[in-house]
Amino acid sequence: MNTPSGTDALARATAALSHPGLVRIVSEIDDNGPLQRHLLSRTLTGLSRQQLRHATAAGRALGLLRTRTHGGTPTLVLTPAGKELADVYDTAARWARTYHYPCDVSDFVTRVQATLALFGTAGGEQPHTPQAALASWVRDHAAALRYPLVGMSPDVMELAA
Template sequence: MTSATTPHDSGRMIRALSLPGLIRLVSDLDDHGPLSRRRGSLQAAFDDLTADQLRLALDRARAFGLVHGDADERVRYRLTPRGEGLADVYDTAARWARTHQYPQKESDFVTRVQRTLTLLSQTLATTGYASGTGEACGLPASGSAPLSHSAMADLNGPQSALTAWLQTGPSAPQRTKTSCRQTVDEMEPAA
């Protein structure tokens, strides 16, 4: 696979990265470290996700090279350097959203990341492939208050982080069916 090079590829990749289970998996592994092989530790760590949601998140994480596990180790899943980079992108997106109360003041981490990635995807679609120094184009924030000029200017931080991450790794796999009847590039809303 090659890095995302067109607005369409980038948009597809961003939608693929917006899965709530994937955001949770990557962020939790980044915050709390690797998961052990202890029976039930995976489902216990993500008890608010269904088995299908967790399976889809793990399948996507493996496909993107975000997690690694070795059968001979005590660790079941750990983030790869690429996964650590994505965790930084998620943190940057959530920090921007929290600072600008996007989409709402009381939004949770996953919703903040999802909505910021959606906004970035719209920005890429409008301006073409982001160079990492491109300026956000003043898109209206659907379903929330209009973004201020400073919020749009500050969006360059998450945009640069995401663009750099997209340029360093594989693109989104082609649409593939999953066991829970969703395609890889469909975005599931946060719970």
């Protein structure tokens, strides 16, 4: 994955997968199970409706999220790729917490974003690191990353401050 095209794919994946809403939706479903669509804004406070729409659209476009009906209510569930990505997010957050990255007091999303940004552009994959987890996910799910995420403006994809 340290070839120029591999590095480019990793950087593109990092940008797409670092959206704060996407990190939160994937992590929420992974931790607590299916998420009712009409409860998105109540469950994921601090994200605007537009950010939630972008995150769910990106999750579907990347093959991470699927809508199912549970008890007559539309819910979002993770696909197998989404479950694997949740593991990547957990690995990134665990690494960041261990190394106090990007600072001593960071929330989960900031840790994931900063760690993916750091390892998404670094060369030389090390085993058992967030970079190895991300590179493995990109190799396994590269087809989903070929499609542009319609409506995802650069400022929406920007790392959280």
